[in-house]
Amino acid sequence: MGIVVHIVCSYLATLGFGILLNIPHRALNSCGWVGVLGWMAYLLGTHINAGTMLANVMGALIIGLSSMVMARRLKMPMILFNIPSLVPLVPGGQAYKAVRSFAVGNDLGAINYLVQVIMIAASIAMGFFISELIARAYFRLTTDK
């Protein structure tokens, strides 16, 4: 039951953010599915106790790879797919707690959360980086033959 809610919600959230960015309506559906895949990878990461950072790397990696596949299939720029799908992974909760701690004067707690925000952002970047690397290697191998 819980997993169904997660799938539906991540699909709708990605779709909604796609509408906010005004992506072509032809890409909306595939964009939603990329978002679902990314969020599922992240959930799997947290489920097997891989830690928040590794879970974010996994989520971003899956988003990068699947949006590359979608971009090839629909012949559209890749950013149409990976920007909306990234939104569920954004460390909104930690950033919010950091701001709240700063506002009430708990600076040490705020710095604690801020470091988490930076680490999560860096792991998402890392996931994209690895997916880019895999894609480059794959295209080099397939085109050189």
Place this chain on the structure above:
Amino acid sequence: MERDDQIIETVLLAGKIMIENGADMARVDDTLTRIARNAGIKNPKIFETTTGILMSIPDKKSAQVEPIQKRTIDLEKVSSVNQKSRAFQRGELSLQEFKDSLVRLNISSPYFSFWLQLAAAMVVSTTLMLIYGGYWQDLFATALAGGVGYACYYFINNHLRVRFVSEFLGAFLIGIIAVLCVRFRLGYQVDMITIGGVMPLVPGVPITNAVRDIFAGHFLSGMARALEALLSACAIGMGIAIVFRFM
């Protein structure tokens, strides 16, 4: 000479539309070089940053600059420049037709209406609130906060054109609505309502593009985008922080 000028103008216009509407630099570089090559220039020199494009044709000694001042987000335009450039490559469009269609694209209005965007913002807020572990009882309050916050952001961005103030005021309203809803028993968790409400304002395009630009070696554009994302995030944080300081 005439044709060279026309090529440069077309390439610069295409680049301007793409950068203004949120494309990443590797994609812009690729598309512009492709357009210039297909128009018959062997060795085009194109230099693009987030704030301007330069292009020259080396052996003809002609060059032009295109500054980019405004920055909005409309990924449909990015995608459609891309498709037009493919059509030009296949020879379905002549250079003149290509340029005319770009001019038309530049002044066209967004495809999705404001009300649909507002509904989308509400959907983003509520669904993300749920998957972050919020309660079903907070659905109404989150939708209200997200909708009002996004409407404020949209109107300041589109009518007053003040950057960062839009995020600040939007986040401020979201914080106030969250606190009031909990006070009048319309919601339960201020934290979850605020996090959900703020999500539509997240600067997704600058964040992703900053990472992609830096990895692709466009450091100047990457740092500019990262600064943009950081300032937006700080504006949102300030809006929320003020609410918690005084309520």
